[in-house]
Amino acid sequence: MLGTIDIAIVVLYLAFMLGIGVYTLKYAKSLEDYLVAGRRLVLFTYIPAMAAVVLGGASTIGTGKLGYLYGISGVWFLVMLSLGIIANGLIVAPKIIPLKIRTMGEFLEKRYDRSTRLIGSVVVAIYDLMVAVTQTIAIGTVFSAMLGWDPSLSMIIGGLVVLLYTALGGMWSVTLTDILQFWIMTIGVLILVPVFGFMTMQSQGLSLSQLPSSYFDWGNVGGDTILLWFMLYFFGLMLGQDIWGRVLTAKNKKVGTIGTVAAGIYGIIYAFAAVFGGMVAYLLFSGGLENPQYALPSFVAAVFPVGLAGIVLAGMLAAFMSTGDSCLLAATSLIVYDVIGSLKKFSERTMLMLLRIFNVLFGIFMIVAAVAISEVLVALDIAYLYLSAGL
Template sequence: MFSTVDIAIVVLYLAFMLGIGVYTLKYAKSVEDYLVAGRRLVLFTYIPAMAAVVLGGASTIGSGKLGYTFGISGVWFLIMLSLGVIANGLIVAPKIIPLKIKTMGEFLEKRYDRSTRIIGSVVVAIYDLMVAVTQTIAIGTVFSAMLGWDPAFSMIIGGLVVLLYTALGGMWSVTLTDIIQFWIMTIGVLILVPVFGFMTMQSQGLSLSQLPSSFFDWGAVGGDTILLWFMLYFFGLMLGQDIWGRVLTAKNKRVGAIGTVAAGLYGIVYAFAAVFGGMVAYLLFSGGLENPQYALPSFVAAVFPTGLAGLVLAGMLAAFMSTGDSCLLAATSLIVYDVIGSLKKFSERTMLMLLRIFNVLFGIFMIVAAVAISEVLVALDIAYLYLSAGLFIPTVVGLYWRRPSSIAAKLSILASILVATAVALYIGWPYGF
């Protein structure tokens, strides 16, 4: 359990995030401002904003859990995800930034037709909502460990904060909060978790050699699991509107390409820090934690001094919120701008109003679904299953094929989703992942 000072730090952080939402309300005066922050981000703002989108609650809590359960092989989860981000910077970003589009759906219409835009947007919106759900689950996990609150109640509180500041300022709010959240994550998780991990082992006479030998086996998590992560996350990180939306905020092609690759490299380093924290937690608690999802929060609560514990927990919350807000905005933009906006023409003012209304509606869904699912990696697997299966082929063909077929694109999306669902059900969806 954490001290009053630690809790106060986290509460102040949440209040500050809400304050940014109110502040950025005045900047979100157009659809372009609301969806892509006016395309104004330069490298020193783009890199932290992109890294914060990628490294969310599943990356932090999930990697800590994997480190606690499997050891070093748990890094493959985030490595595959980060390699997908690097591939995005090399393959996707240089192609889509010059198009001056706002969404992935808009790209699909440019390369295929309006019906492909609508179908693809619905599929990607489902993915983004499920990723937002994972972040809300992770917020609940940390709040529950920190305050002893019921996990469901914790998800509601954390989810409401994300919902409010995202609905108010759109991409401007998401960008400013993500940049702040990146630095809190870097200090709290990337730096302090390894430092205090080594200090704890030294002070308590613990050693990595006391861990099970399997913890140092790079394949302990299972070759099939590593392959699954590659198929889901490497391809998935080239496709999501949460990632595309951030790419499209870049000032130019150079910023988008270099910044996205840099964010992916950062993610690989972050993987080792989070997994190491889980491994130290295994030593500290002798493998006796009832729920491995609490590995990192429990480690922080046990060894960090007052004040720093609050900072690290704020860093974890920052990781969850920085991805949750982007995914919530992405789902909203796809349904409102790409689906509803394709069916009827709206004025700029009406479109902004619809974007804010649907942000609230999808935010409520995000919270309800998080309470119902409650398992962070299961929710993330479901999300990337449908994104990777449904959109990879038509997106890559659209990027590099001069005359792609709209009929083939729609059939590819629908057939891939049906096959993915059938395979998932066959192996015990969602718990077969």
């Protein structure tokens, strides 16, 4: 379990996220600001914001679990997600940014008709809600493993924070929190987890050579599983409104293309850090964890010193919340802007009010569904299977 200082760091982090939501309320005065942050992101703000959308609970907790169970082949999960982002940057982003659209649904109507916009928006909104559910589950997993809190209570607390700051500031709130969360997760997961992994092995006389030989087989997770991940996640990352919404915040086509590809490359590097953490956890606990989903947070709680453990926990929470907020906003945007807004015309002020109301309603659903499902990769598989099959 973590110390008082670590818990204080996490509480301050959550409070700061809420503070950003309140601060950005003054910037979200129009649909353009609420949905696409005024299309004002330049490269040094766009890259961390995009990377933060992709690297959520499944990318961190799920990849750590795969490293614990299968070794190096666990990277394929996040590699497929990252390749999907790279493909999005090369194929999708250059085409949709010049259109000056606000949502994927708007593109569907331009390309096909209003019926396609309505149906497609509902399908993708359900997918985005399910991805938001996975992030809420991941929050409960980490709090339970590292703080000893009840998982359901943890999901409620984390989910409420995401719900509130997303509803208040829309894409501006999501963007500013995502940029901060990117740097926290970079320090906490990408840097500190590998560093302390090597230090732990050295201090306790552990070696990667003590792992089962299958842990160094790139196909250990199974060729059929790798193919499934490719079909679900490579194509899914080119289609989701959570990703499109971020792409459309780019200032121009160059920023969107280069920034999206860079975020995908970052994701591949992140995959190896998370898998390595899971492999070290296997050595540290002799493969005896009751729940492999706790591999990465249990490793951090066991070996990190006071203060640094709180930073890493905040980094994990940052990964979950940065994806959860984008997906929650995406689902809300599609239903309010593309479905309700297509069926009846409202003033911009009324649309902003509806966006905030539905953010709250969908946020409540996100929390309830997370408590009911309670398994990160199961929820994510449901989301991407639904999206890929539906589109």
